[in-house]
Amino acid sequence: MKVLAKRFICSCAVVCAAVPFFAAPVAEASPADRPVKVQVNDELLQFPEVQPYIDEQGVMQVPLRVLSEKLGYQVSWAKQADAIVVTLLNKQQSILLVTDQQQAIVNSKKISLESSPTVYQGNTYVPLRFITETFGSPIEWNDANQIAIVDVDNKSHKPAWIAPPPPPPPVMKAAAVAAPSLTDQIVQTANAYMGVPYAWGGTTPRGFDCSGFVRYVFETKGIDLPRTSAEMHSSLSNSVTDLKVGDLVFFAAKTVNHVGIYLGNDQFISATTSRGVTVESLSSSYWSARYVGAKRVL
Numbered sequence: 001m002k003v004l005a006k007r008f009i010c011s012c013a014v015v016c017a018a019v020p021f022f023a024a025p026v027a028e029a030s031p032a033d034r035p036v037k038v039q040v041n042d043e044l045l046q047f048p049e050v051q052p053y054i055d056e057q058g059v060m061q062v063p064l065r066v067l068s069e070k071l072g073y074q075v076s077w078a079k080q081a082d083a084i085v086v087t088l089l090n091k092q093q094s095i096l097l098v099t100d101q102q103q104a105i106v107n108s109k110k111i112s113l114e115s116s117p118t119v120y121q122g123n124t125y126v127p128l129r130f131i132t133e134t135f136g137s138p139i140e141w142n143d144a145n146q147i148a149i150v151d152v153d154n155k156s157h158k159p160a161w162i163a164p165p166p167p168p169p170p171v172m173k174a175a176a177v178a179a180p181s182l183t184d185q186i187v188q189t190a191n192a193y194m195g196v197p198y199a200w201g202g203t204t205p206r207g208f209d210c211s212g213f214v215r216y217v218f219e220t221k222g223i224d225l226p227r228t229s230a231e232m233h234s235s236l237s238n239s240v241t242d243l244k245v246g247d248l249v250f251f252a253a254k255t256v257n258h259v260g261i262y263l264g265n266d267q268f269i270s271a272t273t274s275r276g277v278t279v280e281s282l283s284s285s286y287w288s289a290r291y292v293g294a295k296r297v298l
Contacts (some may be wrong), residue, residue, distance in 0.1 A: 007117050028187070034053050035146070036053060036148060037161065038148045041153055042160055043156050046066075049123060050063050050123045051063075059127055061115075064097075064117070072090050073093075074089045075088055084099045084119065092135075094108075097126060100117070102114075106134055111134065113130055137150050137152045138154065145159045146162045147160075182298055183244075183246040186217060187261070190213075190263075193277045196213075198272060199212075202271075210271045211231075213270065214248065214261060223297065230256045231256070232248060233250045233256045233292075237295075238294055238297075240295070244296070245264045246298045247262040247295065247298075248295045249293075250291075250294065251287060251290040251293050253290060256292060258290070260280070267279050267280065
């Protein structure tokens with residue numbers, strides 16, 4: 001909290017039923033421009049008609065009557081030509097203010113004001129610095145909550161109102177991600193078992209043989225295939241030469257004895273006796289010599 005040293009001037013509004021009928025100068029800024037709050041010791045003041053604000057010159061203006069009465073002053077007013085004369089009285093001081101005049105009379109002594117009292121919607125405002133210098137009460141400015149705290153008891157006080165945090169920035173909705181195709185799911189599932197060891201007759205992730213591996217991968221997606229590579233080759237009728245991802249590729253030594261899943265870029269994945277589930281090239285000397293064709297399942 002910083003003691004008000006800036007040009008913030010709180011105006012205390014004189015709320016009188018007859019005041020709106022007088023033609024009086026109107027403040028250039030209005031309470032809606034830069035609204036602030038006023039606190040006396042630990043009590044946040046409520047202004048029923050108009051609110052304190054900071055004007056275009058950075059001067060804080062507060063409705064006079066509410067604050068003056070809170071500080072123990074009796075407030076009265078009178079019309080004088082086109083101006084309004086406001087009198088504040090307590091046991092120690094008599095204060096006279098006139099709208100549109102940049103001075104006040106305190107116990108018969110003239111005091112200059114940082115700005116003249118003004119009228120907004122029938123309520124008289126005066127600079128807050130006038131309160132600190134004339135009423136003898138130091139003022140603290142809490143910037144985080146936009147509160148002027150009048151320390152009548154000459155003690156520092158915490159703000160009696162905490163400004164709500166600003167709303168979080170709008171959350172940008174992530175673009176809808178398309179579900180992977182069945183072919184992509186087959187490839188993803190097959191790659192998930194890379195390194196699983198070879199097992200003769202194996203049909204589970206504890207160990208696969210070549211046809212057990214292919215059958216297991218397709219079965220996870222609801223596609224049932226024959227048990228052996230020879231049976232797959234003979235039962236699937238869609239032979240293809242333009243290979244696509246997900247096609248089954250077959251190899252033979254006299255008869256079909258090995259099957260894998262084509263991954264694209266001349267590569268396929270299968271369970272081999274030497275390396276377990278691994279990726280190989282169709283163009284390698286070993287596999288190209290044994291390749292006998294492909295069948296399409298998807």
